[in-house]
Amino acid sequence: MKVLVTGAGGFLGTAVVERLLAHGYTDLRCGLRRRTAIPKLDVLRRQYPRATVEYCAGNLKYKDDAARAIDGVQLMFHLAAGLRGDPVDLFLDSIVASRNLLDVAACVKPLRIVLISSMGVYGVAGLRRRAKVTEQTGVEPHPERRDPYSRTKLRQEELFWEYQRRAGFELVVLRPGVIYGPGGGHFSDRVGLTIAGRLFHVGHRNLLPLTYVENCAEAVVVAGTHKQTAGHVYNVHDDDLPTCREYLHAYKKQVADICSIRVPYFVMRVLSRMLVKYHTYSKGQLPAILTPYRIASLWGGNHFDNSKLHSIGWKQLVPTAEGLRKSFAAFRDDLDESQTAVANRAVLRPKAQVSPSRERARQRNCRKYRTTS
Amino acid sequence: MLNIGIIGCGKIADGHADEIGKLDCARVAAVCDIEPILAQQLAARHAIPHWYTDIDRMLCEQRLDVIHIATPPQSHLALTQKVARAGCHVFLEKPLALNAADARRLIECVQKFGRKLAINYWNNFETRALDLKRFVDNGELGEPVHIESYYGYDLSDPFAQALLSDHRHWVHNLPGKLFQNVIDHAISKVVPFLPEEAPEVLARAYRRRPQVNGDNTDDVLDELRVMVLAGRVSAYLTFCSHARPTGHHLRVYGTRRTVHVDYRLRTMLVEESQTVPTSLGRLLPPFQSSWQSFQQASHNVGEFAASRFHFFAGLNRLLTLFYRCILDDTPVPISYAEILRVSEIMDDILTQVYPGVLA
Numbered sequence: 001m002k003v004l005v006t007g008a009g010g011f012l013g014t015a016v017v018e019r020l021l022a023h024g025y026t027d028l029r030c031g032l033r034r035r036t037a038i039p040k041l042d043v044l045r046r047q048y049p050r051a052t053v054e055y056c057a058g059n060l061k062y063k064d065d066a067a068r069a070i071d072g073v074q075l076m077f078h079l080a081a082g083l084r085g086d087p088v089d090l091f092l093d094s095i096v097a098s099r100n101l102l103d104v105a106a107c108v109k110p111l112r113i114v115l116i117s118s119m120g121v122y123g124v125a126g127l128r129r130r131a132k133v134t135e136q137t138g139v140e141p142h143p144e145r146r147d148p149y150s151r152t153k154l155r156q157e158e159l160f161w162e163y164q165r166r167a168g169f170e171l172v173v174l175r176p177g178v179i180y181g182p183g184g185g186h187f188s189d190r191v192g193l194t195i196a197g198r199l200f201h202v203g204h205r206n207l208l209p210l211t212y213v214e215n216c217a218e219a220v221v222v223a224g225t226h227k228q229t230a231g232h233v234y235n236v237h238d239d240d241l242p243t244c245r246e247y248l249h250a251y252k253k254q255v256a257d258i259c260s261i262r263v264p265y266f267v268m269r270v271l272s273r274m275l276v277k278y279h280t281y282s283k284g285q286l287p288a289i290l291t292p293y294r295i296a297s298l299w300g301g302n303h304f305d306n307s308k309l310h311s312i313g314w315k316q317l318v319p320t321a322e323g324l325r326k327s328f329a330a331f332r333d334d335l336d337e338s339q340t341a342v343a344n345r346a347v348l349r350p351k352a353q354v355s356p357s358r359e360r361a362r363q364r365n366c367r368k369y370r371t372t373s
Numbered sequence: 374m375l376n377i378g379i380i381g382c383g384k385i386a387d388g389h390a391d392e393i394g395k396l397d398c399a400r401v402a403a404v405c406d407i408e409p410i411l412a413q414q415l416a417a418r419h420a421i422p423h424w425y426t427d428i429d430r431m432l433c434e435q436r437l438d439v440i441h442i443a444t445p446p447q448s449h450l451a452l453t454q455k456v457a458r459a460g461c462h463v464f465l466e467k468p469l470a471l472n473a474a475d476a477r478r479l480i481e482c483v484q485k486f487g488r489k490l491a492i493n494y495w496n497n498f499e500t501r502a503l504d505l506k507r508f509v510d511n512g513e514l515g516e517p518v519h520i521e522s523y524y525g526y527d528l529s530d531p532f533a534q535a536l537l538s539d540h541r542h543w544v545h546n547l548p549g550k551l552f553q554n555v556i557d558h559a560i561s562k563v564v565p566f567l568p569e570e571a572p573e574v575l576a577r578a579y580r581r582r583p584q585v586n587g588d589n590t591d592d593v594l595d596e597l598r599v600m601v602l603a604g605r606v607s608a609y610l611t612f613c614s615h616a617r618p619t620g621h622h623l624r625v626y627g628t629r630r631t632v633h634v635d636y637r638l639r640t641m642l643v644e645e646s647q648t649v650p651t652s653l654g655r656l657l658p659p660f661q662s663s664w665q666s667f668q669q670a671s672h673n674v675g676e677f678a679a680s681r682f683h684f685f686a687g688l689n690r691l692l693t694l695f696y697r698c699i700l701d702d703t704p705v706p707i708s709y710a711e712i713l714r715v716s717e718i719m720d721d722i723l724t725q726v727y728p729g730v731l732a
Binding site for chain 1: 382384386387391395408411414415417418531535538539541585586587677682683
């Protein structure tokens, strides 16, 4: 069976290719936007010499590239998506690309598609605090009020279900939380926002729905290849989730002494209301990037549920404590190599010299995570 | 009230829709793009009542007064011919056309149908650019001697990243590639200072970033230096992708004073010859300069407080003038001769940095 992984050169994509190889899939096609990702996939190819791993470079916003990618495929993992940029960029990279793939996929039989969506598609703004977000939770009823990324992911998911109903292919949807790991971002917006070099920490006691990249990839492969999962949606996050405060605390101890300012949730709500009023009054002189609705969606504070994922046999390969330790070690190396690599996340004072007391605190913190996992 | 249509629903169309939405004399009635998803999303985000994928249908079903053409420049001539024939005035994104000959044809077509045309040289309608124009018109600069136009470009910008990672991006099909899409900004600021005679243009370009993709994206040159000589006025144009911060300024050296307009900071500083003798003459200028900076900063605060400090404030002003000239039947805000001159200088530059492309 030929398996296509779009976005195979990305953070999660490479891990999914690795998990597919580990699960014994031997005929893989890696869809790549840039050939620069090939060297890291070559490393995997060398580890599994019996597998056939081919590269298909192209941009899915072009129909012929999309057709070339899906030709002869029976199982497709669709990970390619726009992560940042203007709304138009996100639409081009996520929706137009998906539509092009689906136009071709509609004629391919048999075909199973595994879509990597996002937990951002849930409509959580109206939920009470600490309400549990399960697969039964409704999707966002007001996408126009959400951030462009969540809006795009929701539209993408709708598009896949529309085509699934029309063409009848098997569709499995996974909604990961915050994917983290070496090579990934240091902070999710769920922890806070970085403005003018300072992290405004809003998440505080909210649970951070982390999923270590390897665990997430495992979930993608398990759900994507399980016989009973067609037509189902799965939340993807690890067990033993830390709170945003715990994550930030551990980061400060183990990676870098970042400058953070705690902003209570209600203060953020008040500020966002003021911003919206000013945005309207000034005809958009300052963008209304934060609205009460977006704040409620991002920092309202939910609990999460991955029991459905467990029910199909998914097991967390890397415990949360170990995942954090590995990630923080890699983040620290990032900083050593280039302080600018995380300049868009936070202004950092690299730990050139760690004081003995700080080192002891760091070890205590590591132990804490080890004991909780 | 003018009914506006937008053709091309890419990134810049957002700016057009935003600014039109702030005006009382116009409203966006319809948008059109061959990609339905893009047309639909623009209409949805800006509450535009109609969206189309077929221009003819849009022109047939909607009574549009002005069409904004925000498509890649390869299509500008054909689209302008179509919409001018349909009786619409035209507002075009830069660059006007692929070369000066097409630019001339495009303007002739608009004139033939008795319509008006403007191009998005929005930087020239920024508050400070208009201050500079007044300063020059009042004779306070004296005669222009030399102009330096600097345009910084950030290759990590999402648009630049999109074109550098996609060998089929429309920018690669432009004869002058990235330069052609951008250097209007630098040329259009210089042209009003040049005398009528044909300028002598000397251009040199190179690629400073490493080759990484192994395809035509690596062919895009990213640094450009241009020397222009026209009669007794000279100009120096810089397109720079690697210097930081990404600057954007114009420096005009006149026989009486020198003016420095910073488009990024929205300031205009005037330098004068010192009349105070001895070392005191070297002590005073920094204070004078600081005082000017303070005045400019205070003025900007005032503009911000009055909600006139938007990113596209220049575009807003240009659109206001263009729509007003349509409603009142007065001259267009940017003369066609000036637009053509920019196209001609662009041709001169591109034939030197990409030899043979305009043949």
